[in-house]
Amino acid sequence: MRFTKDHEWVAVEGDIATVGITAYAAEQLGDVVFVEVPDLGKTVKQGDGLAVVESVKAASDVYAPVSGEVVEANTALGDAPETVNAVPETGGWFARIKLSVPAEVEALMDRDAYEAFLSTL
């Protein structure tokens, strides 16, 4: 699993990257009440808005940590946004992206680097 400074995580299997927000981000956000997942087929570049996650008092853009095409979205979050709080780094994933620039993944932080980054906040 790789991480961004904007608190997204990426897990890659083959050329498919699963994307979500980190446990830290979910904690900071508070109770998630709504998630807007991307449409299938949407192409995103690294850093583009991918999804929107809302708590009662905040709406936050989730940025695409990698470039590619959205091949699957976690529509189950529509009825159960609390999943993002409960299991942010597993069942609370937002979308699966077919990588167009696989090298982007390697440049992201690994868990140790991300933990170290969190300790500076």
Next chain:
Amino acid sequence: MSMNSVGRPTRPQTANDGARGPETLTGARGLLQDEALIFERDGWHKTGVDLPEASAPADDLGSLLRTAPIGLPGLSEPEAVRHYVRLSQKNHAIDLALYPLGSCTMKHNPRLNEKVARLPGFADIHPLQPQSTVQGALQLMDRLAHWLKTLTGMPAVALTPKAGAHGEMCGMLTIRAAHEANGQGHRKTVLAPTSAHGTNPATAAFVGYTVVEIAQTLDGRVDLADLESKLGDHVAAIMVTNPNTCGLFERDVVEIARLTHAAGAYFYCDGANFNAIVGRVRPGDLGVDAMHINLHKTFSTPHGGGGPGAGPVVLSEALAAFAPTPWLVHGDDGFALIEHAGEQSAETAFGRMSAFHGQMGMYVRAYAYMLSHGADGLRQVAEDAVLNANYLKARLSDVMSPAFPDGPCMHEALFDDSWLEGTGVTTLDFAKAMIDEGFHPMTMYFPLVVHGAMLIEPTETESKQELDRFVVALRALAAAAKAGDVERFKGAPFHAPMRRLDETLAARKPRLRWKPVAEAPLAAE
């Protein structure tokens, strides 16, 4: 992931109410009745009005006639009065106690204004009846305009905007029209400080501008160097609140205006905080090009539980010609309205903001308020508002942490939450505990530039006794928080009409109306 607001608990946490005694058997709490919705009273065939019989509708409406039931219950007059009186008793109000919401200017609403607004000559006239029959109304608008222009030192005013945010839109559309007329339509950027009211960026974006934030200095003002570096040929306007949302006067405002004008941009001032300077400082002397004035703040028209407001916009010479219709002009036969852009002298007007001439009911109230105070009274309003805020700041600074301790504040005092660090009590908890002590909380978590912000605006209509009562309460609460009396805060409010409400549940499972088919009661997950 972006985070543009401070995360905070939005559902009740621990609920320790040990000392409050058992719940009542009816759900009432003494004088506070447990009041059902009007839809739950079986009044489907009831009415509280006596109307004459009407003949059956003509058949020329045919299939347009309604056949299905509408689903509107009725109440007899005594039931209606009781329903709404019972509900009213669950509201805090200025008439009840201090309402120190920063940025909101919750001042006393004089009842004389209500009385005169109900004179049939104001309340019972139609916006489109012949202008010869409403000369008094037009004259009132003209006088109100004169007062607003004189108090701000500005040459023109657009009266029609219906609220502060509507005024912002009016100002920004005027600026846009001026740029386009001057061949500057390529300017698409608006600069606004991070501390701005949310309406500023929302308005700028809504009228097609891109918003770039201006940094703030450590003493809570616009960072001039940052502003200068961001100004340029692409900038249409800056939007700066003055006094600003930290409750501070922008010391460098004249220089801010000079830099802005030198870059070919206009200076939009958010006038939400005009109460701090009314009658004492004229925005026109500061280089402002456009500023909305919230009549419901500075000029005491009632907030009414969230409106209606009114947001006239004063304009500089450079912008006046682009103001929206209708325009009020002095004609040969008295006052006249030019109602359409392109007509007569209103050739360059950018268009229309709303169907009619604006919030007449608010104009009447505001004008009565101005006449009551006069030039001398309004100056005293600003001075007492600033005095009251500084007094609170002085009396609370040793127990709470002022965000900007050095120098005076204007009409509101801003604290951060660093003084709560380690207590386990948050700004939100503190606010809810204030409710138990009989006060409405201050504005919380705004401005965004201060952590756990608490923005206190007492206004000039609070007596020293009421301020002292407030100080005693806040000092006692602060002492309790620091002494580890966390339960008092976490479960608060205990004594309000309701306990802390579950906003998370409301947002996850939106129920925005009563439904005829009974739904299972909501319950926290």
Next chain:
Amino acid sequence: MRYLPLTPEDRTEMLGVIGVDSIDALFVDVPASAQRSGTVDLPLHAGELEVEREMAALARRNRAAGDGPFFCGAGAYRHHVPATVDHIIQRSEFLTSYTPYQPEIAQGTLQVLFEFQTQVAALTGMEVANASLYDGSTAAAEAVMMATRVTRRNKAVMSGGLHPHYVETVETLAHAAGVGTQRLAVAIDAEDAVIAAIDADTACVVVQTPNVFGTATDVTKIAAAAQAAGALLIVVTTEVVSLGLLKSPGEMGADIVVAEGQSIGNGLNFGGPYVGLFACKEKYIRQAPGRLCGETVDADGRRGFVLTLSTREQHIRRDKATSNICTNSGLCALAFSIHMSLLGEVGLRQLAAINHAKARALRDALAAVAGVEILTPRFFNEFAIRVPGNAAGIVETLAAHGVIAGVPFSRLDAKAGLDDVLLVAATETTLDIDITVFSKVLAKVIAQ
């Protein structure tokens, strides 16, 4: 000064606590160039008696609707408002409270908003409604912007029967936001014409019923055509009392309904403050503008209400908000809700029937005046007539005879070439004698 509680002694003592010696020291951050020593050039303070005298003098220079025969409509209507309404809205707890941001001490306002939303939804036949907007015209503009978000298309088609001031209000906002608008030729009875104008860029069609000429239209076909083309149908109503008699826009398939709610609970007030009603299908609610009140529970599990889905709004979303609106029209919405509760379905239907009957009586009387032609085929309480000559001139002449005859269409749209068209309305406040006087005076003026 009666509104200022501080005494000179208080002020001195407080300055001492602050640690400064004069009030000027608190204004030290104001640049010297903007410091003023004296008062601005305006009159000094005045007592309540003097103020009331001056305001009454201004009020007397206006001819109130209740002073005699009166037939203006065109977006604002004179109805009788029960005394209870004005009594309740002047209660301190409603009048002098703020937006209910602290729900534990604002349940009064919040429950009213929840009831209001339900009433508006029922009346319009829609699934959900918001807590109100400024007025009908700005609500129409907001609805158009919402349709562009929902459909991700960029053009609005407006019927020729939409109130011209509404058209201008929509144009102002839409053009600023880069949304295209197409307004069809002004027509008394052609709301259906929008169907032919729908194309692949059309986000919405905006029609009005009863329209500005009073014509009532069944919009079912328009809804079907718009939705088949992926566009939304926005239905505008400026006279909500009509919904007591006519089929609701929701029954006819509307996606968004906006209305001017002034007729219920609110006086004419020379054009404001009014109350914009906004209702839509539930699936679009996250794109809706303005405040929403929702049901929830408190820490003890008791039912309560809060403002909800706030992440759409400017104070959180800032430059990505669905609207820049911050206030609603709270007290006017309260007045609407109280009046509607007093009426109930029974009273509203009866009120609507009376309005329609009065308008038919007016039509019959005016149709008998030589030279007058009735233009509106199907109406509720308002219709257009053609008069020989300039309608604005005739209205002025009738005003001099004590009759406020209605609204000349040229006042709303001077370029439509309808200078001889007059819009007239009748409500339950219209007396039979008013109608008689109007038709007699009009006949006399036309004959001259």
